[in-house]
Amino acid sequence: MFKSVFFILRIGIAWGIATMLVVALYSGLPLIGQFQAPAILFAFGTMGLVIAGAFSHLHRVRLIAGRVADETLDNRQKRVIEIPLEAGEAFDLVDAAIRELPGAEGVRSARDSLQVRAKIARPHLYGEPPLQRWNPLLWFAPDHNQLQATVTPAGDSGRVTLICEPESPAWSDWFLVDDGTNFENAEAIARAITRRIGERRRGERASAAQTATEKELTEAKLHLLHAQVEPHFLYNTLASAQLLTRSDPARAEAMLGHLIQYLRRSLPDAKDDMSTLGVELERALAYLEILKIRMGDRLAVQVDVPQALRATTLPAMMLQTLVENAIKHGLEPRTGGGTVWIRARPDDGGVAVTVADDGEGFNSKTSGTGIGLKNVRERLRLRYAGSANLSVIANFPSGVAATITVPAAVPSNGAGHE
Structure with a gap:
């Protein structure tokens, strides 16, 4: 009062x-x-x-x-608003909010100086009353208000200083009123900024939730693969071991030993979906040793993985997928068999792991559906957010070389284990 x-x-x-x-x-x-x-x-x-x-x-x-x-x-309103965005992003957000303000005219923005100026037409709040020209408070009142917003960088955020005032000198405030229009403009821009930040945060949360869901689905498929060793491979291995027990017990025992090693590494680990290059190499070699007993001289294996790189974090079963592809689509269809190479090397701050063969190569009859490689790419995208990749190229003189490149450091959402 x-x-x-x-x-x-x-x-x-x-x-x-x-x-x-x-x-x-x-x-x-x-x-x-x-x-x-x-x-x-x-x-x-x-x-x-x-x-x-x-x-x-x-x-x-x-x-x-x-x-x-x-x-x-007060006819002149000032607001200081903290925006949890980098100054450039905060400027873009404020500029967009001002341009959408009703009555905004002549908006001038300078991104280098992080300033926005605009004129805001004063609304006719009560229409055009016939006695309006006789109202002393409107005799000298300007037709526009003016607005200035300045963004000041503050670390990872931006501080917005917003000034809304009449387009008239300060002494006129003793005689003129703005009917709350500048208070309205300041509050409207503050609401618009809050709404846009809220939309941005909801979009980020939705994107993160979608990524998490995709990751969970992909990892669920991985656990299913862990729990279900390929029936044909398991059946063929056991059948071969049964035959060898009669003719060559020593080889049968060796085959069963490699199968046990393979199964031990293939069982799902509910605590972690990440492994290391060393662990994955043991799994792949156990698999290849079984196949060498079955295929005999048709299969040769060469491994060049330095000990220093074997602690590199790698998604579980990923190396196995590349080895299985090399066997199924490269060497098994070939009468004379061939060689599988497994190599690892440092690569510009990361580690490149290559599985190559000298088999059929990009042959439409043996190339398969591509689901395995597609899953590898999707898992790399979800796990490393673009910092890892898979490349598949023709090997010379024949065959295919598939290379996974991952960061040398352990990603924050997964850890290797031996």
């Missing part, structure tokens, strides 16, 4: 002094000045309209802000 009374008294006194000066000048005019009635009517009419306009301003501010206080009554 006190704020409202003080505001009306302040603007009433300012207009009262101005009216007295006008009346004094009128009274000093020769001949006309002796007629006091027009001066009295002017003084009382002006003050009546001023007081009515002040009450209208108070009422609208109370409707907009829900309270009457110095900061809500």
Whole structure:
């Protein structure tokens, strides 16, 4: 209540002094000045309209802000808003919010200085009343408000200083009111910034949730592969071991030993879906040793994996997938068999693991469906977010070479194990 009374008294006194000066000048005019009635009517009419306009301003501010206080009554509004984005992104967000403000005209933005200036047309709040031109509070009122936003970098965030004010000098605030339009503009921009940040955060959460879901689905498929050793491979191995127990017990025992080693490494680990290059190499070699017993001289294996690289973190079963592809689609269809190479080398801050063969190569009859390689690429994308890749090229003079390149460091969401 006190704020409202003080505001009306302040603007009433300012207009009262101005009216007295006008009346004094009128009274000093020769001949006309002796007629006091027009001066009295002017003084009382002006003050009546001023007081009515002040009450209208108070009422609208109370409707907009829900309270009457110095900061809500003021024609000039200032806001300092912290935006949890890098200064450039914060500038783009503020610039877009200002351009969508109703009545925004002549928006000028300077990205280098992180400033935005604009003019905002004043709305006709109560239409065009016939007595509007007689309202003293509108005699000198500008048609536009103005706005300035400056973004100040603050580490990983941006601090926005927003100023909304009439397009008139500060002394005019003693005589003019803005009917809360600048308070409205400042609050509207603050709401728009909050809404845009909220939308951005929801989009990030949705993207993260989708990525997590995709990752869970991919890893679920992996665990299923872990739990279900390929039936044909297991059946053929056991059948071969059964035959060898009669003709060559030593080879049968060796085959069963390699099968046990392979199964031990192939059982799913519910705690971790990551492994190391060393562990995956043991699994792949156990698999290849079984096949060497079955295929005999048709299969040769060459391994060149330095001991220093064997601790490299690698998604489980990924190397196995490449080895199986080399056997199934490269060497098994070939009468004379061939060689499988497994190599690892440092590669520009990462580690490149290559599985190559000298088999059939890119032959449409033996190339398979490509599901295995597609799953490898998808797992690399989900696990390493673009910092790992799979390349498949023709091997010279024949066959295929598949190379997985992963960061040398352990990713934060997975850890290797021996």
